[in-house]
Amino acid sequence: MALPDLAKKPQRFTGGHRACAGCGFPITIKIILQAAENPVVVGCATGCMEVTSTIYPYTAWRCSFIHTAFENAAATVSGIEAAYRSLRRQGKIQQDIDFIAFGGDGGTYDIGLQSLSGAMERGHKLVYVCYNNQGYMNTGIQRSSATPRGANTTTTPAGTQLPGKPQHPKDLTAIMAAHDIPYAAQASMSHWNDLYRKAKKAFAVDGPAFLNVLSTCRLGWATAPEDTVDAAEGAVQCNVWPLYEVEQGKWKLTFKPKKPLPVADWMKQQGRFKHLFRADNSQLLESIQQQVDENWQRLLERCGE
Amino acid sequence: MTLSSQTKNLLKAHEEVDAKIEPNAGWRDLPIGAVIPQGGTATQFATGDWRTIRPVWSKEKCINCHRCWLYCPDMSWISEDGRIQGVDLTYCKGCGICANVCPTKVHAIEMHPEDDFKEDEAAKEGGK
Ligand SMILES: Cc1ncc(C[n+]2csc(CCOP(=O)(O)OP(=O)(O)O)c2C)c(N)n1
Numbered sequence: 074m075a076l077p078d079l080a081k082k083p084q085r086f087t088g089g090h091r092a093c094a095g096c097g098f099p100i101t102i103k104i105i106l107q108a109a110e111n112p113v114v115v116g117c118a119t120g121c122m123e124v125t126s127t128i129y130p131y132t133a134w135r136c137s138f139i140h141t142a143f144e145n146a147a148a149t150v151s152g153i154e155a156a157y158r159s160l161r162r163q164g165k166i167q168q169d170i171d172f173i174a175f176g177g178d179g180g181t182y183d184i185g186l187q188s189l190s191g192a193m194e195r196g197h198k199l200v201y202v203c204y205n206n207q208g209y210m211n212t213g214i215q216r217s218s219a220t221p222r223g224a225n226t227t228t229t230p231a232g233t234q235l236p237g238k239p240q241h242p243k244d245l246t247a248i249m250a251a252h253d254i255p256y257a258a259q260a261s262m263s264h265w266n267d268l269y270r271k272a273k274k275a276f277a278v279d280g281p282a283f284l285n286v287l288s289t290c291r292l293g294w295a296t297a298p299e300d301t302v303d304a305a306e307g308a309v310q311c312n313v314w315p316l317y318e319v320e321q322g323k324w325k326l327t328f329k330p331k332k333p334l335p336v337a338d339w340m341k342q343q344g345r346f347k348h349l350f351r352a353d354n355s356q357l358l359e360s361i362q363q364q365v366d367e368n369w370q371r372l373l374e375r376c377g378e
Numbered sequence: 379m380t381l382s383s384q385t386k387n388l389l390k391a392h393e394e395v396d397a398k399i400e401p402n403a404g405w406r407d408l409p410i411g412a413v414i415p416q417g418g419t420a421t422q423f424a425t426g427d428w429r430t431i432r433p434v435w436s437k438e439k440c441i442n443c444h445r446c447w448l449y450c451p452d453m454s455w456i457s458e459d460g461r462i463q464g465v466d467l468t469y470c471k472g473c474g475i476c477a478n479v480c481p482t483k484v485h486a487i488e489m490h491p492e493d494d495f496k497e498d499e500a501a502k503e504g505g506k
């Protein structure tokens with residue numbers, strides 16, 4: 074698909090939303106909704122996406138939209154999908170409809186994990202999208218289990234006691250793949266074509282699909298607003314955020330950096346990692362690089378590379 | 379107290395909802411809470427007044443790649459029949475992403491401080 078052709082299709086997410094200037098997730102929404110061929114029903118967990126796009130009486134969504142609590146986007150949308158199947162069986166609806174649940178990383182990796190796991194295991198035909206900005210941003214930048222190791226957040230403040238978040242993020246995409254769902258993938262809003270193709274596959278499978286999409290939060294990452302796309306691109310280029318998919322149990326790398334950047338190059342651009350460049354934190358920086366390398370090796374093996 | 383245009387818009391929208399409620403309405407007649415009965419109402423909310431820098435587009439330099447259209451978080455680039463027509467500043471928050479993702483060699487978008495346009499706009503207002 075060429076971009077000028079993609080732009081011919083009417084958009085279902087409008088301007089006038091209240092996300093920060095340069096926020097990443099509206100781009101994620103745009104790419105995913107342009108990939109949907111049918112009318113969509115969107116459910117969205119509490120978080121920046123929901124809060125900034127549906128401030129009463131305004132909504133940036135030109136489609137059915139339901140705001141759910143922080144922890145149950147997957148449960149809500151699976152309920153809607155089950156009701157739809159019943160109505161369809163009864164002959165009351167004929168039209169094909171796509172169901173999408175959006176949740177932030179806090180709403181997906183942490184508090185919404187059990188409802189997500191349940192929805193995937195029950196086999197609902199829905200696409201769950203984690204717009205991953207690596208922290209609880211809407212409440213003022215707290216750490217989540219998706220926050221990178223070493224990041225400064227309000228609950229892992231970098232100072233004399235702590236050099237930012239102590240733990241490496243957990244691998245949620247692999248956890249979702251372990252549910253043996255037909256399609257799970259990791260993507261980034263910076264690589265639109267890859268994300269668009271993955272969204273297409275996610276809508277096409279007969280069953281649950283999961284997309285984990287890196288979406289820059291320039292406020293929480295402390296990056297310049299114009300650098301939103303570059304910041305996500307950098308995460309892919311340094312293997313912090315590899316792009317891959319797991320289709321019917323088969324792992325496949327969808328992008329391989331020609332020459333992976335050092336993780337420090339990506340971190341240097343972001344205020345949340347500033348303290349890591351002090352001499353006393355050099356070992357931590359090395360240890361982060363080592364962990365990223367190990368994860369990359371493991372992924373290569375899984376993908377048969 | 380002076381209200382920002384955004385607050386005024388919000389109050390107006392609330393008034394519109396309130397106006398639909400009859401004075402002696404019972405609870406059954408009230409609109410269902412927390413439901414926005416129409417899609418895309420955010421288009422009535424101009425976020426353009428957040429902007430301190432403005433994208434300026436050069437039609438001559440543009441190669442129509444649509445990267446600005448794709449990566450603008452505020453849906454500000456207008457495309458008609460697959461051709462970029464320019465930028466609509468109504469919602470543009472001046473993030474500068476478009477200028478950054480426009481191919482380096484093309485450089486069809488430049489960001490300029492809003493102050494540079496103050497005089498132009500004052501002249502326009504005066505001419506009305
Ligand atoms: C049960 C519950 N606990 C806490 C909150 C407060 N809260 C609202 S949004 C949010 C953070 C959301 O983080 P994430 O899901 O990552 O989305 P983001 O804001 O980063 O986009 C929190 C903690 C809530 N709404 N509900």
Ligand code: SF4
Pocket residue numbers: 091092093095096097098121125206210211289290291292293
């Ligand atoms: S805080 Fe971050 S995620 Fe939330 S609207 Fe602002 S830039 Fe976007």
Ligand code: SF4
Pocket residue numbers: 095433449450451452453454455465469470471472473474475476477
């Ligand atoms: S400055 Fe930002 S909001 Fe304005 S048109 Fe460019 S990308 Fe869109």
Ligand code: SF4
Pocket residue numbers: 435439440441442443444445446447462476479480481484485486487
């Ligand atoms: S990114 Fe630049 S070259 Fe491409 S369509 Fe926009 S203005 Fe034209």
Ligand SMILES: [Mg+2]
Pocket residue numbers: 177178179204205206207208209210
């Ligand atoms: Mg988040």
